[in-house]
Amino acid sequence: MGQQSGMFALLHAAGCVEGYVEAKLSIIGLSLPKLVALSRLVEAGDSMTLGQLADRLSCVKSNVTQLVDRLEADGLVMRTPDPADRRSRIAVITDAGRKAYEQGSRIQEEAERCVFGLLTDDDRATFAALVAKLAAAGRAAH
Amino acid sequence: MGQQSGMFALLHAAGCVEGYVEAKLSIIGLSLPKLVALSRLVEAGDSMTLGQLADRLSCVKSNVTQLVDRLEADGLVMRTPDPADRRSRIAVITDAGRKAYEQGSRIQEEAERCVFGLLTDDDRATFAALVAKLAAAGRAAH
DNA sequence: GAAGATTGAAAAGTCAATCTTA
């Protein structure tokens, strides 16, 4: 009993997988949110406005302010004024940030292979379809 | 691109479903962590030591201290001294807490039907098996 | 006034240190 809930099973699996990847990333001092932020910066050519970063991370702007605070404290990102708009600030990835991104990406991919590698190709395809359906259902429900 | 990661798909689906249920629960002033804590108390016969609650919630004791602080502030739980051990404190669910639990459970089940109802019976069975496999893989990996 | 960013407060979680009792 207590095990019949699809939602709790989903949340539990997500927590286990996330916990594993976070544990691996913590070895090099990264967290998943930090790695994702660095990834978005690299994808965009190493720099972006804080507001754009919030859009790309699908989160609220105050979250980015604080995430960039922590990344800046780690020396992985720097804030620069935006010459085009004095209200705006640009987050620029540093050399240390690019290095952390590369190591972190490798670790994340390796960890993911380690977890999802236990599924067959068929399982993975089925899983992707189901998870997409659930995400859509969650969003659609409002 | 960026969509080929099983982990991010899993995390995204979990976030969507959780967000939906949290939105529904917030109408009656509950959150998912609060509802789960109330459920554990009801299952155990309305009261439990804070340490036992931490075990049942699979979280750290300091988390329970603060969760019970919030539940107590909401009037859903009360702290009582443990006659058997003066170091220990017992969390007791209140009448308002039992009522919130009942309403919250109904809301959670209804929301879950709404999301998982979009899957076929086969889909649900497949999903349960996959999610269990992934959780096991995440735990096993350390 | 509206947009970009920050600040402050809150929820939820972790860890390390502390305090009281066993």
Added chain:
DNA sequence: TAAGATTGACTTTTCAATCTTC
């Protein structure tokens, strides 16, 4: 000394209010 709980510090997230600039 070890166990039960709390406290303080930190991460991640949200929301509401504020400040500066457009």
